[in-house]
Amino acid sequence: MDLIDLINTRRFLGAEFLMWLWFRADCFDGIMEVDGHGSLEVIFDDALTLEAYLAETERNDFRGGAPAFSAEAKTALRHGKRSEKAKLRIIKDAREWVFTLKAESMDLSGMKIPAVLSKEDSEVFFERMYLLEEIEEIIENIYREFLGIRLSERWIDDYLPAMQKWIQSDDLAQPSDYPT
Template sequence: MDMADILNSKLFLGQEFLTWLWYLCEEQGSVVLEDGREVTLFMDELLVLGPAQGQDGNRVTVRGKEASLAEAKEGLKTGKLVEKMRLGMILGTDEFFFTLTASDLAVSSLKTPPSPPGESNQDMDGQRLERIYLIDQVVSVIDELFGFFLGARLEDENGGELWQGVIAWANPQEPAQKAPAAD
């Protein structure tokens, strides 16, 4: 089995992770990181749902701050999972916005807090270092959240309490179902 096959066989983890982030935004909003810092997550202007790995179906795209998530929630009920989302994140006093993609957990369109303007070359170097630091903060938070998600998701054959909570949230009228097997 080559690397592309391995990555494709684990695609469902990215979709489930992003779906869990949506659940987290709506149900909890914030998480305390291992180092004690609190991070607040909220939905921004884009949510794309698609068929779960190995299934056929259409995509549902919701755009705009005022867009209703009702259609997206209906997609969840039919087995769709999040493929791409735009998130806002507050970490300390800093506010970030970024797009996260399920297929590779890539961060794109990252908007960091503004840096004060620099006038000298030394100020410009400082701004670059500050930007690198801020990018690292976002990636580190996503890594930690993904680690937390994986630990809870793989807790037992039903996906643990975390995944059972997501299923109950996505299907409020139906009893929680068994999660897909994590190969």
Template sequence: MPFLRGSLGFERFSVEGFDANTFDDDHIEIMTQHAAGRIQTEALENVHVGFLGGDHLFDQDFDLCKNVIQNAVHFGVRIDTNQIPAAIRAAWLQMELAGIAKDNESGVPTKSQRKEAKEAVEQRCEVEAATGKYKKMQQFPLLWDLDHQLLYFGGSVGTASGLCMDLLERSFGVELSHVGAGSLAEAWAIEAERYAELDDLTPGCFIPKPHQGPHAWANEHSSAPDFLGNEFLMWLWWTLQNNTDTIALPDESEVTVMLTKTLALECPDGESGKDNFNSESPVQLPEAMQAIRCGKLPRKTGMTIVRDGRQFDLVLQAERFGISGAKIHLDDDEEFEDEDRIDAIRLMSETVDLMFYTFCDLRSSKAWSKTQGEISNWIATDRGSSQAAA
């Protein structure tokens, strides 16, 4: 069970429309009815998506005791495809055309012969697909946290996540929305009654040359302020270098943070490219400081966080707020059951969000202009030192 063992990587989705407070036998029956492999097909180009019990690629067994832990449902989704690779299709077509054209005086196939060759290839594709040798199966772990109305998807956002979300929505009548920096900020602003202030925000700039318009990587189909994720990582970098490694959180707890291992920076104008740094402390590298002096912004960073006596290592993607390579540290003699693992995942997820809410509170306040100026002065210093100009 991937969410219960080893390192973690996931994107999160909010779940709306699930009225039950707990998972029961009726829900288990729904998963059983939509289990992976129940529908077998040899049709070409078909895609089938079904639920997995969570143990392995062919696990079709679902049970409350097995799948429900701490009021969170641990299971999986399998995507079956039966598609002939494009390179093989192209090779078959060339072979057909060569065989047809050799009897022509010109050596070039006619229009009707090309059509004949394409039809022959389609027939061959159907025959080959029926053998099953081009069938592929992909599995993705899922953790549905009923208490927090969150779904953890063990993969990146893309075609696979879309297919998985569609299956869940159809099966359970719920609505799923990706949780990124922008949507997190909007949810916080509504709760904090600061939506008007947040809605007025535009991408900030930390160097003399102003950035114009949306970031080059911005999602053109979303109006959510995902740029706050990049600014959050910049603020966190500055805070840890200049002020303190302990961040006060909105729930009056604290988290100790250190940026480690990896750092990815990119030009928001799409002009000067990307920089990737791998080091025990990449934010200390002079090359990293030079990159942000050129106007690049953080898009991903590794970090170690400690809260409530629990330490986590993880890599956070700025705009999507996706987490990868996450590790839960355990004491040598610690007994760690599945229930503890679920609680730890919740704690890690909550801690990252609370850190971001602390930033959102500052970013949407009048105090931000002073902080932004201090960050700009820090970036501009020749040594990239920890002393910001007054």
């Protein structure tokens, strides 16, 4: 396969990453240790899009409230839909980033970054870039952890069964539901 084929046929990993992140955030109330960044909070915010795999027209767009905790979203998951886009809120050291992550491209949009303190134009630019680099690194380190799991035998043996059970359950997820 050439690079273009690999890029196009591996896009599903983005949706699986968001599914795993959702499951993990659910189990630990959003608290997670991220390599190089310590403990931070990952919250699925008020917008979530679920789509059937390879059938983009079968889509559920949830807006407002906390759709990741809604019965409707769980029902959609039970019908085989998976998360294609989610608005996420990441809190680190009382600083907050809010953005939408599109799974198939890993694009970030509508990013709100922590308040920029600089006044000069060039300083504002460097501060904005620093804050973007920081959130990109956080997301990539979480994605790196996911890939480590996803590309190991433990995905099939432990993680996938646990996520299948989570999807079927109406109960709130517990830390003990997450494979150790």
